Amino acid sequence: MTAQVLDGRATAATIKAELTERVSALRERGVVPGLGTVLVGEDPGSKAYVAGKHRDCAEVGIASIREDLPADASQADVEAAVERLNADPACTGYIVQLPLPKAVDTNAVLEMIDPAKDADGLHPTNLGRLVLRVKEEVSSPLPCTPRAVLELLGRHGIELAGKEVCVVGRGTTVGRSIGLLLTRKDVNATVTLTHTGTRDLARHVREADVVVAAAGQPGLVTADMVRPGAVVLDVGVSRTVDPVTGRSKLRGDVADGVAEVASWLSPNPGGVGPMTRAMLLTNVVETAERLAASA
Numbered sequence: 001m002t003a004q005v006l007d008g009r010a011t012a013a014t015i016k017a018e019l020t021e022r023v024s025a026l027r028e029r030g031v032v033p034g035l036g037t038v039l040v041g042e043d044p045g046s047k048a049y050v051a052g053k054h055r056d057c058a059e060v061g062i063a064s065i066r067e068d069l070p071a072d073a074s075q076a077d078v079e080a081a082v083e084r085l086n087a088d089p090a091c092t093g094y095i096v097q098l099p100l101p102k103a104v105d106t107n108a109v110l111e112m113i114d115p116a117k118d119a120d121g122l123h124p125t126n127l128g129r130l131v132l133r134v135k136e137e138v139s140s141p142l143p144c145t146p147r148a149v150l151e152l153l154g155r156h157g158i159e160l161a162g163k164e165v166c167v168v169g170r171g172t173t174v175g176r177s178i179g180l181l182l183t184r185k186d187v188n189a190t191v192t193l194t195h196t197g198t199r200d201l202a203r204h205v206r207e208a209d210v211v212v213a214a215a216g217q218p219g220l221v222t223a224d225m226v227r228p229g230a231v232v233l234d235v236g237v238s239r240t241v242d243p244v245t246g247r248s249k250l251r252g253d254v255a256d257g258v259a260e261v262a263s264w265l266s267p268n269p270g271g272v273g274p275m276t277r278a279m280l281l282t283n284v285v286e287t288a289e290r291l292a293a294s295a
C-alpha cells in the first residue's frame with residue numbers, strides 16, 4: 001500500500017480563499033483584521049516562520065504589525081511589546097513566537113496576552129476554556145496546530161468518531177491540548193497520550209487508527225509500529241544540520257517507510273505546517289468577527 005497524501009498546501013490554499021471572502025465582508029463593515037507578531041532574537045527558523053505568517057496575511061487581506069526585538073531583550077522589553085499590541089486597535093490578534101530566549105519567562109509573557117487577541121490559543125484563559133468546554137463562540141481561539149490536524153482530516157473526509165487516536169508528544173502546543181479537542185462530543189475520538197517516557201511506545205502506536213506524531217524526535221515513528229491502514233499525521237518540526245554541507249534541513253517525527261503502511265499520511269513539509277498557518281489566519285479572522293459582532 002502507498003498512503004494517500006493529506007495535502008496541507010492545497011487545503012490551506014482553499015482555506016485562504018475562503019478567508020479572503022470573510023476578510024472582504026469584514027472590511028465592508030469597517031473592520032480590518034490585523035495580525036501582530038512578537039519575535040525576539042535572530043533564530044533563522046523563527047524568523048522564517050514569522051515572515052511566512054506576514055506573507056499569508058498579505059495574501060488574504062489581513063493587515064500585519066511586527067514587533068521585532070533583539071536577542072538580548074529584557075523581560076520588561078518583551079512585556080512592553082505585548083502591552084503595545086494589547087493596546088493597539090489595529091491589532092485584532094497576535095502571537096508571541098516561541099521559543100523565547102532562556103532569560104525571558106515565557107509563561108509570564110503568555111499570561112499578559114489579552115485573551116481576546118490570543119491568535120495562538122495559548123493564553124491560560126483560552127486553554128482553560130477548552131478544558132471547561134465553554135461554548136466555542138465565546139471561548140475561541142483554539143490552539144492552531146491541534147485545530148490544523150482536525151481540519152486536515154475533516155477536509156479529506158476522514159471520520160474521527162469512535163476512532164482510537166494515539167498522540168505521541170506532550171508539548172503544550174500540540175500533545176497536551178489536542179486530546180481536549182479530539183474527545184469533545186462532536187468529534188468523539190478516544191485518545192491515548194504517549195511521550196518519550198512511554199515504556200512501550202510501539203504497543204500504543206500499533207493499536208491506533210490515527211497516529212499524531214508530535215514529539216519533536218526525527219524519525220521516532222517507524223513503519224513497524226504503524227498498523228496497516230492507519231492514518232498518520234507528521235507534526236514534528238526538528239531542524240537538523242547536515243555535517244557535510246552545513247545546511248539545515250526540516251525533519252518530521254515519521255520515518256520513511258511509513259508511507260508504505262499507512263492509508264493516509266501528511267507529508268512534512270507540506271502537511272500540518274501550512275495548515276497551522278491557515279488556522280492562525282482563521283483565528284485572526286474569527287477574533288475580528290467577534291469584535292465586529294460586539295461593536
Ligand SMILES: Nc1nc(=O)c2c([nH]1)NC[C@@H]1CN(c3ccc(C(=O)N[C@@H](CCC(=O)O)C(=O)O)cc3)C=[N+]21
Nearest residue numbers: 095096097098099120237250269270271273274276277
Ligand atoms: N507562538 C508560536 N506559535 C506557533 O504556531 C509556533 C511557534 N510559536 N513556534 C514554532 C512552531 C512551529 N510552527 C510551524 C508553523 C508552520 C510551519 C510550516 O508552514 N512549515 C512548512 C515548511 C517551512 C520550511 O520549510 O521551513 C511546511 O511544513 O510545509 C512549520 C512550523 C509554528 N510554531
